[in-house]
Structure formats: C-alpha cells, structure tokens
Amino acid sequence: MIDFNTYVQLYKTMLKIRLAEEKIAEIYPSDKIQSPVHLCVGQEAVSAGVCQALRVTDHIYGTYRSHGIFIAKGGNLKKLFAELYAKDTGCSRGKGGSMHLIAPEVGLMGCSAIVASTVPLATGDALASQMQGRKRVVVAFFGDGAVDEGVFFESINFAALKKLPVIFVCENNRYAIHSRVADRHKELDIYRFGENLGVRGGRFNGDDTGEVYSSMVKAVEEVRSGGGPLLLEYMTYRIYEHVGPGKDHKEVYRNKGELESALKNDPLETARRKLVENFSVTASQFREWQKAVQEEIDEAVGFAEESPFPETERLCEDLFEERR
C-alpha cells in the first residue's frame, strides 16, 4: 500500500507533466517552439512511477519523448520550457531542443532521437557504477520500437553477463510511430525478450502509477543489491500524434477499441480516483494543486519567453571540452 504523501507526489508529478504537455500543444501553433515535439500525454504514469522509485543520484537515459521523465526526475521546469523555445537559458543551452533534454544535476544524463541508442549508454553507465563500487542504479527508457534494434539485444546480453545495476524500462505505447508491435515481431511479450539471455522481466499496467511505482520500488531494491538487470514492460498508450501537437484519433492506424479503452482509463484520472477513494482527497484540494502547478508552468513559459536566444558566438563553442 502506497502512503498518502507518496501517492500525492506521484499525482502531482503526473499533473505537472500533463499540464506542461497541454501547454506545449497550446503554444505550438504560435511557432514559438520550432522543433519537433513528441508529447507523452497518456504515458505520465510511467514517468512518474519509475522516477519516484529512484534516488536523485540514480541515472536515467531517455528518448526523443522525454518531457515526462525530465519533469519526473526533478528537472527544472523553467529550463525545460526555455529549451523548447531554444533559448540560451534552456537545459541544453538552446542546442538540443525538445528531443535532447538533460538534467545531470538530478540524474537525467541525456536523451537521443535515434531509437534505442541510449539503451547501451545506460548499460555502460551501470558498468561504471559497478566498477566504482557505487550503488547507483541506472534506468534506460525506451519504447516498443526500440526492441527492433540490435543494440537493445546487445545491451541486455552484456548487462546480464556482467550482472549490471540497470533496469530496462520499455514504455509500450502500442506504436512505433504508426507501426504496431505485431507488424514487427512474431512474439509480443517484450518483457520476455531477455529471458534466454538471462534477463528477467515483468509486464505491468503502465496506466496505473501506483502499480508502476510499486513494481519499480521492488525492482530498484533488487537491482541495487546486486541482483542483476531487469526488463520491465509498462503497457500504456499515446494520446497525441507521434510527433506534433495534434490528436490523430481518426487515423486508420489506431485500433478504435484500444483508443476508447485508453481514453476511459486515463492515468491521471485513475490516480485522481484512487486519491479520492483511498485518501478522501477533496475537490478543493485538487483545485489547489492544479492551480499551483499551473502557476509554475506559466512562470516557466514566461521565463522562456523573456530569455535571450544564444549569441551567434555560441555556434562554434562546445564542440570539444578543454582539458582541465
């Protein structure tokens, strides 16, 4: 049973992700955000639940759909919006944009727009953790499309071989762009893909943040104590289009039943309902939280709007690091 404070924290994180994503979709047509955005509305429970189970010193690696994990791991919201606006004050100083977020101060070590490319990075970071004798756990976030790539299998094999403290978190949102897992794989149980290589796995409801959190707490404990890597598959659903601010619900690639079911089982609503049922949270309390989060987002947007673009001189800086 998850305690009240933890559940509230999970809910607030999800709420912040949801409202931030909706704000981005709202701003996007103004063309102030001139970079592809991959919104994670519908998948907030995974970001919130996974990151809540981690320490600030634990490392995570993400994909191009990483606004959620940036927020959930504790990244600065002002820096997130400033990066979306490609401003000098952004988390990547305007050089990364939405697809390349980073917050090393809270353990987000980078996000890549090449499918599966950060899976081996997380594995290597876990190797470093093991070699250094640190108790750092590393999480690789990736989608169901990433399990098509060779480096996914290469990584889980190596992680098993060295018994590394890494958790492979597959956010199965049913589509790799518009292509279904069943169109790309004969076997559909992604969480079992590591079995023959020695990586245990599990599949969970990714729309229930409580279930995500509880499963991750257990996984993190196991992995941190040297139990070796795990492959966790969270079943979830992407509400917005693959890339961009719209909802392509009428497009033929979507399975209507699946869409309706996902809309009915909205993870934020599910969490809200649980807070009401289990902890008797009142409507006014929810309004208060919503107001506070909305204010924080508005402040972040204001910060992004007012921030300067990088000076042109910055173009050729940062190619190589100077040796200290």
Added chain:
Amino acid sequence: MRTLTYGQALHEALSFAMEKDPSVFVMGIGVDDHKAVFGSTKNLVDRFGKERVFDTPIAEAGMTGVAIGAALGGMKPVHIHIRTDFLFLAMDQIFNIAAKWHYMFGGQMSVPIVIRAVIGRSWGQGAQHSQSLQSLFMHIPGIKVVMPTTAYDAKGLLLSAIFDPNPVVMIEHRLLYDVLGEVPEAYYEMPFGKTIVRKTGKDLTIVANSYMVVECLKAAEFLAERGIDVEIVDPVSLVPLDKKPIFDSVKKTGRLLLVDTSWVTCGVSAEIAALVAEEAFYALTQPVKRIGMQSVPCPVSKPLENAFYPSAKTIVEAVCKMMEKEVPDVEVPLLLSKFKGPF
C-alpha cells in the same frame, strides 16, 4: 635512447595510464587473450584484473555505447578493435552519440573514450580487413582523430588520448606494429594538433600519414640518391589539424604530393589538397597530385594487392613525374615488413 616497437609503446602507454588513474579500463574483442591485440595489451589482465581488462561480446555497436555510457558515468574506457573495418558496425554510437553529447547539451557533458582500431594491409587481408577510415571520422565534427606513425607517437598520443576529455579515434597500422623507434622510458604525452615534419627537403612536399610515411621515407632515400630532395610532412593529428607546417612546406617547395593510406575520393588527401588550394594556392607552381588505394575494394591476389596500394615505387614515380624527371630504370626497393600474417 631505448627503442621499443610500436606495439610495445602502445602497451607501455596503457600500463602507465592504468597505473595513473583507476578510472582507465580496457575493453574489446580479444584484449585479454594470448594474442593480446598484437601484444599491445599483453599481461594487462594479470596486472590490473579482469574488471579493468575484459573481452567483450562481438557487438561493436552496443559495446561502443557501453563504453560511452561508462564514460558518462565517470570512467575512461579504451575500446580496442583489431581492424578498423569493424567500426562500421559502431558508427551510430560514434557519430550520433559520442560526437554529439558535448555539443548537443550545451557543453555540460563529456565523453572521454578512446577507440583504438588497426588498419590491416598485405598478406591477403582482403576487402574487409584493410580499410582506412580516417576521413569518415574527420568528416563528422566532434571526434578527435589521430594516426600515430612511430613508436614515440604511439605512446605519447595514446596517453594524450586517454586523458583527453573528448572522444578520440586512434587509427593504428598493422605494418607499423613491429617497427622499432626511440621511446623515452618516462611518462609523456604528445599533444594533439601538431603536424610533424619527418624529413626536411627543398624540392617537393609530400604529405603522408601512418604507414605511408614509412614508404615515403624509403622513396625519399632512393630519390635523394638521384638528386631529388623531398620534404615529408605527417599530420599525425587529423582532428585537430595543424595546417601551418603543411602550408609552410608548400610555400617552400611549391609542389605538393599527398599520400594517404586510404582511397583518395573524399579522403584526407582531398581535404588537405583543398585546404592548400584555399590558403596557399599561389605558392603552388604546378597542380597537386594525390595517391592512395585504387578506387576498388582491396583484392587478395598478390599481384593485384601490390597494384592496389601506393608504395615507395609509386611514390617515386609520382615524384619524378612532378619533377619532370625520367623515372629511373632501376627497381625501387620493396619495403619488407616483418608482417607475415595471418592477421
């Protein structure tokens, strides 16, 4: 001074680096076996343990990502490949990740990895064990690229590479592994971004790298006996590239021949010829000439293989033509390497 082979010099550099810094480790296919990457990792596993010197699955892409991730986690990996050809499997990680992680995040992250890879040549290495990929790595910003020629370079550049906070691709040459050279016993680093004049001369500038420097020196000896005095300039560090000694040499001789271990098309020779055209064009008294591998995959059959590669003989022919001298009716001595295969 004491002499070591190129392979021994690499080994000494790894030993120094691993003693100096516990975050340095060595990974790659065969680094801990009895062949020890042509001796360059010999006994390191006994000295430093299997946690710091380990064999990897044959998964170049994934293992390159693992090396990068380990670097992001605070380690300094040296990832070794016995042939450069295998790096094609790792290009996504090298170019999309290692080359970008510092710039793309506004200078916050660094990827201190060293990728060592060996070019094969002769004894039937064939199409997939013989390629020289330096220009590919030069093309994408964010990777430092060095090609040690001597044993001295091998030790000094490897130590610089390991303690450089950026990704470094170090391209070695199999035929150089048994070549002896003077190597100081103490720790030293050879700074990147220094082009080296291997031989001074007044008539013609040859820009050559890696093993081709050895062939050029042989050719220079032969040419000197016939009154032609060439200068040999070696850009051991391709990124960053120290252009001035190249321009200075061209300004002195007025003639430029480029000899690369790789193909000429879009190669190092093309790049340097273009730089000279941009910045020292009026110093040239005649068109530049480039020689490298013939524009086909490398064949195995000996007569074809000999015709495929540039050598002291083809260098002499090119120089004589540029100097408007008859090509001497004497065989240019073939350079004999100790390398007799199989690998």
